[in-house]
Amino acid sequence: EAGVAQSPRYKIIEKRQSVAFWCNPISGHATLYWYQQILGQGPKLLIQFQNNGVVDDSQLPKDRFSAERLKGVDSTLKIQPAKLEDSAVYLCASSLELASGKGEQYFGPGTRLTVT
Amino acid sequence: KQEVTQIPAALSVPEGENLVLNCSFTDSAIYNLQWFRQDPGKGLTSLLLIQSSQREQTSGRLNASLDKSSGRSTLYIAASQPGDSATYLCAACSSGSARQLTFGSGTQLTVLP
Numbered sequence: 001e002a003g004v005a006q007s008p009r010y011k012i013i014e015k016r017q018s019v020a021f022w023c024n025p026i027s028g029h030a031t032l033y034w035y036q037q038i039l040g041q042g043p044k045l046l047i048q049f050q051n052n053g054v055v056d057d058s059q060l061p062k063d064r065f066s067a068e069r070l071k072g073v074d075s076t077l078k079i080q081p082a083k084l085e086d087s088a089v090y091l092c093a094s095s096l097e098l099a100s101g102k103g104e105q106y107f108g109p110g111t112r113l114t115v116t
Numbered sequence: 117k118q119e120v121t122q123i124p125a126a127l128s129v130p131e132g133e134n135l136v137l138n139c140s141f142t143d144s145a146i147y148n149l150q151w152f153r154q155d156p157g158k159g160l161t162s163l164l165l166i167q168s169s170q171r172e173q174t175s176g177r178l179n180a181s182l183d184k185s186s187g188r189s190t191l192y193i194a195a196s197q198p199g200d201s202a203t204y205l206c207a208a209c210s211s212g213s214a215r216q217l218t219f220g221s222g223t224q225l226t227v228l229p
Binding site: 004031040041042043044045048055056091093095102103104105106107108109110112 | 120147148150152157158159160161162165167205207209214215216217218219220221222
């Protein structure tokens, strides 16, 4: 079974530029999560989707971050404009329907963003 | 709001030692408690998941325990090996319908040959 795919793996941009990350979850997984992991910290949830609807985006800085999950499969996370403090690893995870399963999440390899 | 703390932040042990990593959480109303491993530059690999009704889970040399009433979980690694060197993260899964994970900052483990 293929895991969660993310691209690109690495990205270096200058502050005030824009960047987009892509995630393809495990086939059949209805729930998709985006996390931000700053160096030395644990991942922090940014946004959670159930199919193509948003379950929780309370920790997403909406003035610069946006995310969408068209057709309930792939998802993109965008930052515009980027700030130095956005330098982090952006992790995507997926899981089965929220109402079933053990609540186990499967993580992709992440995208390491460096803002200079 | 759930808060998860992991102590110590870093640990270095000689090969062959048994070791314990600690995790504490402030809200005992959890759905489950999960332990992950993270290697440098990689994503998270799930190690063990303990449902709220369980007290422990075992996988090979790993054993995780859960004490909801005291808000604590431990990860026991037996006969450590250099290949166990990684960062270990615990995460509390919320009991609400959203099933969200709140992570600790991790324990960076180094096993010396």
